[in-house]
Structures are given as structure tokens and as C-alpha cells.
Amino acid sequence: MAQLRVGFSRAEITPSIGTPLGGYLGRPQFYAIGIHDPLYASAIALEAGTREVLLFSLDLLGLTPERSLALSQAVARAAKLPQEAIVIACTHTHSGPNTLPLRGIPDVAEEYYDYLEERLKQAGLAALRRLRPARLQVGAGKSDVGANRRAPAQNTIQLRENPSGTYDDTLLVLRFVDADFQDPLGLVAIYGCHLTALGASNMLISAEWAGLAMRSLEQEFAHPCVFLNGAFGNVNPRGRDETWQRTEQIAAQFAADCKRALAAATPEPELPLCLVRRTVQLPLAPLAAEEEIHRMLAEANAVLEASPADEISRRLAAVRRAYAQAVQERRISCTWEESRPAELVGLRIGSVALLGMPGEVFAEYAIWLRQGSPFRHTMVLGNVGYELGYLPTAAAFAEGGYEPNSYIFFCEQGFSPAIEGVLLEAGRSILAELATDQC
Numbered sequence: 001m002a003q004l005r006v007g008f009s010r011a012e013i014t015p016s017i018g019t020p021l022g023g024y025l026g027r028p029q030f031y032a033i034g035i036h037d038p039l040y041a042s043a044i045a046l047e048a049g050t051r052e053v054l055l056f057s058l059d060l061l062g063l064t065p066e067r068s069l070a071l072s073q074a075v076a077r078a079a080k081l082p083q084e085a086i087v088i089a090c091t092h093t094h095s096g097p098n099t100l101p102l103r104g105i106p107d108v109a110e111e112y113y114d115y116l117e118e119r120l121k122q123a124g125l126a127a128l129r130r131l132r133p134a135r136l137q138v139g140a141g142k143s144d145v146g147a148n149r150r151a152p153a154q155n156t157i158q159l160r161e162n163p164s165g166t167y168d169d170t171l172l173v174l175r176f177v178d179a180d181f182q183d184p185l186g187l188v189a190i191y192g193c194h195l196t197a198l199g200a201s202n203m204l205i206s207a208e209w210a211g212l213a214m215r216s217l218e219q220e221f222a223h224p225c226v227f228l229n230g231a232f233g234n235v236n237p238r239g240r241d242e243t244w245q246r247t248e249q250i251a252a253q254f255a256a257d258c259k260r261a262l263a264a265a266t267p268e269p270e271l272p273l274c275l276v277r278r279t280v281q282l283p284l285a286p287l288a289a290e291e292e293i294h295r296m297l298a299e300a301n302a303v304l305e306a307s308p309a310d311e312i313s314r315r316l317a318a319v320r321r322a323y324a325q326a327v328q329e330r331r332i333s334c335t336w337e338e339s340r341p342a343e344l345v346g347l348r349i350g351s352v353a354l355l356g357m358p359g360e361v362f363a364e365y366a367i368w369l370r371q372g373s374p375f376r377h378t379m380v381l382g383n384v385g386y387e388l389g390y391l392p393t394a395a396a397f398a399e400g401g402y403e404p405n406s407y408i409f410f411c412e413q414g415f416s417p418a419i420e421g422v423l424l425e426a427g428r429s430i431l432a433e434l435a436t437d438q439c
Contacts (some may be wrong), residue, residue, distance in 0.1 A: 002049030004271040004349075006176045007130035008186035008224040009045075011123035013058065013116055014038040014205060015097045020106040022061040023094030024200035025319065025409075026312045030098070030106050036204040036244075037211060039096055041120050042226040044188065045127035046349065048273035052085050053347065054124050057226050059207040060090045062100050062387030065358075071117055078121040079128055084277060086124075087345055089356065090383040091229050093195040095206040100387055102409050104319040133179035136268045136350055138377060141261030143171040145209075145254045146193035147238035148363070150401055157401030167235045168192050168363040170370070172379050173261040174352065184223045189214070189258050190354070190379045192230025192363055197250050199242030209237060212251035217258060231366035231380045233359070233390050233403060268350040274439035276346040280426045281339035282388070283416040287327050296324045323408040330412050337413060344423075345384050346430035351376035353434055355427050356384025360403070361391040369427045374435035380427070394420040 020030045039059035046053040054075065063071070072086035079086075097108040148165025151158045174188040195208035207214075214225040237250050288296075303309055303317035330336050345356040353375040357365070359382065366380035389410065390403040397404045397417035407414035433439060 003179070004134050004136070004273060005047040005131040006134035006185055007045040007127040007132065008043070008226070009123045009126035009130060010040045010042045010224060011119040012038050013041045013060070013119050015108065015112055019108055019112070019205070020098045021095065021203070021205070022098030022100055022102065022105060023196070025104050025315055026200040027203065028201065032205050033203045034205070036206040037215070039093070039205065039207050039211070041116070041123045042224065043123035043127040044186070044226060045124070045131055046273055047131055048271065051273045051275070052081055053273065053275050054079060054081060054086050054127065055347070056088045056120060056124070057228055058088065058090045059093050059211055060096050060099050061092055061094065062090045062383050063088065064100065065386040067099070067113065068386040071120055074117045075120050075124045079124050085275065087275070087347065087356065088385060089228055089381060090387070091195055091207070091210055091227055092232065092360070092383050093206065093208040093211065095198050095202055095204065095208055100410065103322050104315050104409070132185060134176045134185055135179050136271055137175040137177060137265040138268060138352060139173040139175065139261035139263070139265035140377060141171045141173065141257060141264070142169045143191055143254060143257040144169060144238060145191065145250055145257065146232070146235040148234055149236040150234050150396070150399070150403070157399050159402045161236065161238065165234070166363055166367070168231055168366040170366070170379070171257055171261055172352070172377055173258050173265065174349070175262060175265055184221060186224035186226065187217070187221070187262070188226045188228060190228045190230055190381070191254070192232040192366060192380070192382065193235045193237060194232050195229070197237040197240045197242070197247040198244070201242060209247050209250040209254060212248060213254040213258070216251065216255045229382050231361045231363045232382050233362040233392065234396070235363055271350040272348060272439065274348040274434050276430050276433050276439070277343055278426055278430055279341050279343045280422050282342045282422055283339050283418040284337055284413040285416045287331055287336050287413060290331070293324045293327050296320050300324065319409060323412065327412045340388065342388055343385050344426050344430060346434050348434040348439060353378045353431055354381055355379070355430060356381040357391060357423065358385045359383065359388040359391045362393050362396060364393050365391070365423060365427070368424060369431065372428070373431050375431065378431065391415070391419060391423065
């Protein structure tokens, strides 16, 4: 079996003060007034024989399919690798630049993407130059940093902590050590939870609790520490109160959880490396009915014409009006869609299987796909490649609430509950393929 080689690197991707922040429509205003801590593009180069993978974790809200493709192609050209070998994931910090086209929130300047491309190329090339023969140690643990955020109340679902709701408490820490000298090369912490400890009132750029935790571990261990977000769609930080004090407490707790997992880390004797990509079609719901759109327009116009009206209500009304108008245009031009393509990515490193999905995937998928997986360790990752919005379960669609209906902020058609079957079937198929002798 080919020797695994691993290299770590990082480049700062912090935007300038005055950049519009993403993630919250309800900010007092949208433009960053300062920098609390820097944002990074972390690169991990993996090589085994002729197989090469360049895995990125970006401290960003997310990327569109077009942006992600352009960035991966640019990195691939610079690194002389096939584009399929480049895997980009975003941590989904809500205290970074608005890199997703969300209705009602200003977009980050185009120049930021030029800067981002250069920084990714620098980080990727540096990681490849630092490739070293490596062994993998896997620490499997638990963390209660996250909590379900969909709480039933009066025949609806509210966006607040639900102590009895489902979340995935599995924490996986991968530590790569130099095969010759046994010196640590770097670690990767994988866990599913929104990076929303800070709320809409925060106007400072930050990598949020996960970034703070990784910096704390780096200070202690003196080697790179990288966070990959898991199945976080319906999970928020537990006990969040949107203050820096609580955010730092969450970061400290997560760092401690990572250290406990590392204390029980076991070495992996064999390390096959394999990457599988598969594009599926996610079924879409039909366009909203005409009567619903007319009602939405009337309600939105009433708010916007009222005087006075609070700013947040006006912003939301403007979003709903823009969405309704876009739906009307789609109906007139007959350009609605039956489905939307989504690329899933499977990465195997020995007994570890990472299954990346392009959106804010619900925690249940991680739990379901781990059951029956042929691997000792299986983790579902969110926001891999690009961001398609929330990927709820069929039950969540039936319950309603924010996540199944949030598509109005960025598109005209939401997903159908049938995506559950598509994602599970594709996920299991990818895991099976990763486990074959040909992989």
C-alpha cells in the first residue's frame, strides 16, 4: 500500500473593515466596523501513490457553485492537479464577509474574490511543498457544544434551543504525525454546529467559536489545527447568548473536548486514500401558488408604505416583495425547475470516511449514514463545494419552520421533502464505493 504523505498550510483571508457581513438580515447595519480575529484558508494536502487531494477549510459563510468552481479551477491550474482533486469546505461563520447572494444583504466586493483566489493558491501550493510521510491517529469523542435549534411551540417551529431535539454529538479529531520522527504535523477537528454564538448585533469580523478554539489548540500544540463543520443545519451552539464572553466559553469547551478525544487517539495501521464525487438531482417544490404570491406582495407593500415602520420589518418586507416578484417573473417566462444538481464528495482516509454535502445538512443525516457504514468512523460534512441552502429531513419539511422556508432569501423554489431519499441513497452508495478494493 502506498505511503500516505500530508502537508498543512494556511493563508489569511480576512476582508477589510467596511466589508458587508453575511448571515443576518437583522444587523443594526451591514458593514464590519472592526476585526476581532482573522479569517483563514487552511489547506491540507493528502497524497498516497498517484492519488492526490487538496482539502481546504475556509472561514467563510459559503460559496455559490460558480464561485467554488472558479476557485477550484484556479487552484488546480496553479498546483498542476486535476480540478476534481480540489475540495473546498466553508465553516459557515456568520461573522465573515457576505459571500452568498442573499436578498436584502449587500454582496462582498468583487475584488475580494480575486484576493481569495490568490490566497487559496498560496496556501495550496505551500501545503503541497510541505508534504511529509505521515501516520494517522484518530480520536473519537463526544461534545455537547451543539444543541438542536428547532423548538415546537403553538403548532409551529421556533428557532430556539430544543433540549430534547436531535443533534449529532460525535466529535472526530484526526492527528497526522510524521512517519519518521513522530512529530505532529497537524490536526483536523470535525463536528457539526452552526457558527452563530455571536448574533446579529456583532459587527466585528471573526472566525467565531470554532476559529477561536483552533487558535487555542495551536498555541498549546504548536502545529496547525483545522476545523471542518459537520451536519450543522439544525444545530446551534448550546446556551448561546450572542456575547463574546459566552462565545469564548464555547470555544474553550470545544478545545477541551478535542483534547479529550486526542487523549484516546489510536493509530491507523493502513491508510488507503480515495476520493469519490457524485452529482445527484435534488427535487424541487413547485412555485408558490399565485394567490399566495399576491397575498405576500400586498402584505409586503403595506409594510413598506407604512410610516413609521421599524428597519428590520422593512428589510424583511423588501425581501418578501423581491421574492414574490421573482416568482411572478419565473411563472410568466415558464422557467421554473424540476430539480437542482448537487455534488456530493466522499473522502476516505483509512478507516475514516468523510461525506461532504453542498449545504446546511441536518444532523439526522449524519446519524443515519453512520448506521450501517462500512467504516469505523463516518462523518457527514456540510457546506462542501458550495452552499445550496438547508438540506432538511422529510419530517422537518412537514413540521415547517425557518430552515425549510429560508429559500426565499436566495431563490424562488425550495426543495421537496423527497431530497431525503436522494441524499441517503447517494450517501450510502458513495460510502460503499469508498469501501471497495478499487478505491
